[in-house]
Amino acid sequence: MQPAPHLEKIQTPPITEVKRWIGGRIFPQNRPLVDLCQAIPSYSPAPQLMEYMKGVMTDPSSYIYSPDEGLPEVREEVTHWYQRQYKSGPSAHQLCLTIGASQAFWLALICLCQPGDEVIIQLPAYFDHLMGLQALGIKPVFAPFDPTTAGRPNIQTIKHLISDKTKAILLVTPSNPTGATIDHSMAEDLFLLAKSHNISLILDETYNAFVGHQPHQLFSHLDWPEHFVHIASFGKTFALTGMRSGALIASELIIEQALKVQDSMVVCQSRPAQLALAYGCRYLDEWVAKNTTMMQQRHDSFKDQFLAADLNFELSSSGSFLPGLNIHGLK
Numbered sequence: 001m002q003p004a005p006h007l008e009k010i011q012t013p014p015i016t017e018v019k020r021w022i023g024g025r026i027f028p029q030n031r032p033l034v035d036l037c038q039a040i041p042s043y044s045p046a047p048q049l050m051e052y053m054k055g056v057m058t059d060p061s062s063y064i065y066s067p068d069e070g071l072p073e074v075r076e077e078v079t080h081w082y083q084r085q086y087k088s089g090p091s092a093h094q095l096c097l098t099i100g101a102s103q104a105f106w107l108a109l110i111c112l113c114q115p116g117d118e119v120i121i122q123l124p125a126y127f128d129h130l131m132g133l134q135a136l137g138i139k140p141v142f143a144p145f146d147p148t149t150a151g152r153p154n155i156q157t158i159k160h161l162i163s164d165k166t167k168a169i170l171l172v173t174p175s176n177p178t179g180a181t182i183d184h185s186m187a188e189d190l191f192l193l194a195k196s197h198n199i200s201l202i203l204d205e206t207y208n209a210f211v212g213h214q215p216h217q218l219f220s221h222l223d224w225p226e227h228f229v230h231i232a233s234f235g236k237t238f239a240l241t242g243m244r245s246g247a248l249i250a251s252e253l254i255i256e257q258a259l260k261v262q263d264s265m266v267v268c269q270s271r272p273a274q275l276a277l278a279y280g281c282r283y284l285d286e287w288v289a290k291n292t293t294m295m296q297q298r299h300d301s302f303k304d305q306f307l308a309a310d311l312n313f314e315l316s317s318s319g320s321f322l323p324g325l326n327i328h329g330l331k
């Protein structure tokens with residue numbers, strides 16, 4: 001049996017590859033390995049959430065499918081979270097709960113593109129996005145890294161990359177890997193650019209909860225659903241990465257199509273993940289805010305050390321979410 005040839009051309013998952021380099025190695029206490037390769041919150045979920053989950057896991061109804069798009073009461077709770085964070089946001093019908101941001105991204109691509117279409121993607125790109133595009137036969141068109149804008153997109157460059165095959169402009173903000181975060185006016189410019197070409201702006205906002213302020217005002221446009229698709233990862237927000245909790249937020253039209261894929265792909269986000277998400281959205285704003293402050297302090301300290309060490313590197317970009325300093329090799 002032969003795998004599809006186009007898949008063989010895709011790189012192997014890089015984090016798996018990097019972990020292989022250190023497989024079996026023990027790092028001494030005085031020289032621990034600092035793992036910066038994967039953005040996993042270094043802290044546990046909130047203790048009250050873990051306590052709540054004990055009840056969830058002993059309730060037999062937690063083990064049953066939910067509607068494809070997620071439980072209505074959970075989606076409702078998520079819409080309230082958006083109202084607080086973005087001062088506006090999707091309705092429950094513009095929201096499908098997914099197996100992490102990763103699956104939301106696949107849903108978005110499948111709903112918007114066909115093989116041979118193009119998506120403009122800002123470099124340096126998040127590796128999973130590239131892998132997804134390539135697996136689906138969608139052509140990534142790269143917007144080069146621009147040190148003069150600290151890695152933020154250059155609107156003119158993106159404009160010139162739009163062709164009659166372009167279906168979307170894709171951006172991660174805050175960016176993985178650079179941390180670069182677009183401001184409100186750049187979000188507006190990107191949205192208006194997408195609108196003027198009748199294409200979509202896809203923002204992967206996996207780290208939105210850590211910017212410490214309203215990320216953008218796009219949801220306040222009455223016509224946002226026509227041209228904006230938002231990818232969310234609650235795994236990062238509430239330290240639930242292994243629970244796999246994300247969402248696709250888009251027009252009702254797109255969500256309706258996405259549910260066909262959702263049903264055949266995964267049916268639904270797991271109920272325990274949904275209930276954890278609803279709990280987080282309802283009760284954990286303060287907990288998330290404290291983590292945001294801690295992350296900012298880590299960032300500042302890391303940046304200070306980096307610059308003070310006279311390493312002859314130029315620091316062109318850095319952002320609010322630093323992965324946990326996970327120490328490997330310690331027993």
Ligand SMILES: Cc1ncc(COP(=O)(O)O)c(C=O)c1O
Pocket residue numbers: 038039099100101102103126172175176204206232233234235236241244245246
């Ligand atoms: C930019 C970006 N998008 C998506 C993901 C995946 O998120 P999830 O675990 O919710 O699938 C990550 C995880 O590191 C990420 O950095």
